[in-house]
Amino acid sequence: MPQFEMMEARPGIHIAFDRHVPANADRQKPGFLWLGGFKSDMTGTKAERLMDLAREADRLFIRFDYSGHGASEGRFEDGTLTSWLAEACMILGLADDRPMILIGSSMGGFLALLVARMKIGRIAGLVLVAPAADMTELMAAEIAANPQARAALERNGMWLRPSRYGDPYPITRKLIEDGAKHLILGGGIDLRCPLRILHGDQDPDVPWQHGLKTFAAIRSPDAQFTLIKDGDHRLSRDRDIMAIHRAAEELA
Numbered sequence: 001m002p003q004f005e006m007m008e009a010r011p012g013i014h015i016a017f018d019r020h021v022p023a024n025a026d027r028q029k030p031g032f033l034w035l036g037g038f039k040s041d042m043t044g045t046k047a048e049r050l051m052d053l054a055r056e057a058d059r060l061f062i063r064f065d066y067s068g069h070g071a072s073e074g075r076f077e078d079g080t081l082t083s084w085l086a087e088a089c090m091i092l093g094l095a096d097d098r099p100m101i102l103i104g105s106s107m108g109g110f111l112a113l114l115v116a117r118m119k120i121g122r123i124a125g126l127v128l129v130a131p132a133a134d135m136t137e138l139m140a141a142e143i144a145a146n147p148q149a150r151a152a153l154e155r156n157g158m159w160l161r162p163s164r165y166g167d168p169y170p171i172t173r174k175l176i177e178d179g180a181k182h183l184i185l186g187g188g189i190d191l192r193c194p195l196r197i198l199h200g201d202q203d204p205d206v207p208w209q210h211g212l213k214t215f216a217a218i219r220s221p222d223a224q225f226t227l228i229k230d231g232d233h234r235l236s237r238d239r240d241i242m243a244i245h246r247a248a249e250e251l252a
Helices: 046-055 083-095 107-117 134-146 147-156 174-183 208-217 237-252
Strands: 005-010 013-020 030-034 060-063 100-105 124-131 156-165 166-172 196-200 223-228
Touching: 005 083, 005 237, 013 046, 013 083, 030 046, 030 083, 030 107, 046 237, 060 083, 060 147, 083 107, 083 166, 083 174, 100 107, 100 196, 100 237, 107 124, 124 237, 134 147, 134 156, 147 156, 166 174, 196 208, 196 237, 208 223
Parallel strands: 030 060, 030 100, 100 124, 124 196, 196 223
Antiparallel strands: 005 013, 013 060, 156 166
16 A cells, blocks of 8 residues: 555544645645545545646645545544544645645535535635535435335444445444534535536436536536536546546636
8 A cells, every 4th residue: 555644633543645745836826635435545546647637737736535444544434524524624724825626526525515615725616526415315315215224224323335336335323413414405505616516427326416406506606517428426537537637727
């Protein structure tokens, strides 16, 4: 496993991060912060390729693993949106006063919106890939419709949700209950920065209609929604990654 820098997120828990620091001393040149998805890590295809592209452009690029993910410490089952949001804010602090474009995938897109709502740092734009806004509400609805999942949550406080990407995902009662504090689709959200959403029209995990609902709930002076033909949830094909990169470079 690559060697990453570590930061203490809270007592006993350190999270891993990686960054390309540009040789250019111009602190007005926006950097990119990558926020990954649920049960994903910063060595995924998109994060690796976007890091390479940032190096080529000599642009600040920061990526990290939430606690319980990848190279970070902690148990995945202990994670909540509140803890992962706090970690994202800490990592954003590494940029100091430099303007930053937040690039978030799935849960990372949702967290990017929550970070932007807090109005911390100098956020110059958001690029969201299949944002899983209000994801815990989607999980709760899925569990409510599945008697076995409902029974597991009541019995163990956790349901192991089957995944097309590997091992089952632990969905905990704690995660769902905590998520109720972070819902945005009902009341909408005001952004002071440009927004770009990219969504695949064949996304089986977060349907593009949900992405469009998220787009409609966001009030931004400059917002665009792009539907990508034959795109899946991950949007990890080279042409998809280049579309994400172009969107971020446009905002920068």
